[in-house]
Amino acid sequence: MKKTQNNGFILIVDDNPTNLSVLCEALNSEGFRFRVAVDGESAIAQAERNQPELILLDIQMPGIDGFETCRRLKANPVTQNIPIIFTTALADTESKTKGFSLGAVDYIPKPFAQEEVIARVRVHLQLKQLTESLEQQVNDRTKDLQKAQVQLVQQEKLSTLGELIAGIGHEINNPINFISSNIPPLQEYITAVTELLLLYEQEYPNPTAKITNTIENLDLKFVLEDMGKILNSLQIGSERIQNLSNSLRNFSRSDSDAKIPADLHQGLDSTLVILQHRLKANGDLPGIEVIKSYGILPEVNCYLGQMNQVFMNILANAIDALDEAIMEGKKSNLIPQIKITTEIDSEKLVIIRIADNGIGIPERLKKRLFEPLFTTKTVGKGTGLGLSIAYQIVVDKHNGILEVNSQPGIGTEFIIKIPT
Ligand SMILES: Nc1ncnc2c1ncn2[C@@H]1O[C@H](COP(=O)(O)OP(=O)(O)O)[C@@H](O)[C@H]1O
Numbered sequence: 001m002k003k004t005q006n007n008g009f010i011l012i013v014d015d016n017p018t019n020l021s022v023l024c025e026a027l028n029s030e031g032f033r034f035r036v037a038v039d040g041e042s043a044i045a046q047a048e049r050n051q052p053e054l055i056l057l058d059i060q061m062p063g064i065d066g067f068e069t070c071r072r073l074k075a076n077p078v079t080q081n082i083p084i085i086f087t088t089a090l091a092d093t094e095s096k097t098k099g100f101s102l103g104a105v106d107y108i109p110k111p112f113a114q115e116e117v118i119a120r121v122r123v124h125l126q127l128k129q130l131t132e133s134l135e136q137q138v139n140d141r142t143k144d145l146q147k148a149q150v151q152l153v154q155q156e157k158l159s160t161l162g163e164l165i166a167g168i169g170h171e172i173n174n175p176i177n178f179i180s181s182n183i184p185p186l187q188e189y190i191t192a193v194t195e196l197l198l199l200y201e202q203e204y205p206n207p208t209a210k211i212t213n214t215i216e217n218l219d220l221k222f223v224l225e226d227m228g229k230i231l232n233s234l235q236i237g238s239e240r241i242q243n244l245s246n247s248l249r250n251f252s253r254s255d256s257d258a259k260i261p262a263d264l265h266q267g268l269d270s271t272l273v274i275l276q277h278r279l280k281a282n283g284d285l286p287g288i289e290v291i292k293s294y295g296i297l298p299e300v301n302c303y304l305g306q307m308n309q310v311f312m313n314i315l316a317n318a319i320d321a322l323d324e325a326i327m328e329g330k331k332s333n334l335i336p337q338i339k340i341t342t343e344i345d346s347e348k349l350v351i352i353r354i355a356d357n358g359i360g361i362p363e364r365l366k367k368r369l370f371e372p373l374f375t376t377k378t379v380g381k382g383t384g385l386g387l388s389i390a391y392q393i394v395v396d397k398h399n400g401i402l403e404v405n406s407q408p409g410i411g412t413e414f415i416i417k418i419p420t
């Protein structure tokens with residue numbers, strides 16, 4: 001019969017062989033496991049090495065007495081939570097009070113009555129176990145609450161940020177439309193005015209000196225040529241801004257209550273546009289090559305705004321892993337790459353693979369990746385929420401699958417599978 005928890009045992013501290021044998025017999029008869037120390041010093045050493053569930057401590061002993069032993073045990077963080085019951089013939093109130101004030105939980109007078117010893121030991125073991133399980137519960141709850149709180153704050157931030165981005169995307173759209181929609185007529189007018197000038201030149205080959213001078217000062221030939229180029233770059237610039245504005249609005253689209261059919265390639269592309277600044281060469285970091293190998297995908301019933309969040313979190317991690325590989329210089333001549341592959345399998349699952357040739361993930365960390373708050377990055381760089389949010393969105397919200405393959409030093413691949 002095992003009365004103490006796990007490998008728990010009771011430590012009896014007494015220098016008197018008769019007392020020891022009475023206590024041992026009492027505990028033995030009830031199946032309690034116990035160990036023995038014959039003085040204070042060795043009791044402390046034993047308790048430090050291997051924490052007992054309970055200590056029965058004699059007061060009068062050679063060397064340090066029970067009070068001092070108790071004081072030292074309570075001062076040591078390793079042993080301070082072990083309940084201590086004094087056993088003694090000193091039955092005066094003063095001794096009892098002193099024992100309690102040092103942190104003892106109970107008092108058993110000598111000579112021992114077996115039943116009393118057993119009853120008190122049992123009560124205190126139970127109390128200790130209850131306290132521990134309560135503490136554990138409080139700890140667990142506190143952790144859960146912290147996680148939930150961080151997630152709430154983060155989600156709140158994301159949605160505020162999402163609204164902001166969508167708003168900016170929308171606001172940019174009008175002015176850039178003024179610009180881009182006015183470029184074609186401007187181009188037409190300029191062509192017409194240029195033609196008119198040429199016609200003048202033809203019809204009046206000998207203009208006045210004033211006109212000849214002005215043409216020369218202006219370098220008319222160059223101006224006419226350059227005007228076309230300027231118009232062209234205005235056109236390209238405004239197309240890029242339009243593209244960005246569309247991507248911003250697509251990326252941060254707020255999802256309706258129900259899933260709607262959406263083009264996941266458009267989601268991936270918008271996300272890449274938003275991450276463009278991190279993909280371009282920057283300082284010591286070379287540009288990251290993105291290799292897209294898109295299959296033909298049907299529209300997928302999903303919350304596209306959330307799916308974009310998944311793409312964003314996984315792509316941002318891939319970029320971090322590549323940056324780190326380059327910074328650490330572990331892979332010289334590394335050409336940083338991200339490969340995005342999409343396909344649909346026979347079971348109507350859309351499969352999206354996002355692979356990088358960055359630092360990779362050590363085997364022992366793999367099972368923790370999707371835990372909220374798990375991060376290997378420094379404070380401020382990582383929150384440890386990216387993958388847990390991605391997991392929640394793919395698995396819980398879309399009945400999908402999120403898997404990872406990785407080889408340390410070679411690279412990592414995340415695989416997203418979403419039912420159509
Ligand atoms: N592509 C990747 N390559 C290497 N490690 C990765 C990759 N993606 C995720 N990880 C690891 O998973 C951890 C958790 O990722 P995540 O939940 O996004 O949190 P965070 O990026 O804030 O650290 C990262 O800290 C990193 O150690």
Ligand SMILES: [Mg+2]
Pocket residue numbers: 313316317384385386387
């Ligand atoms: Mg991340």
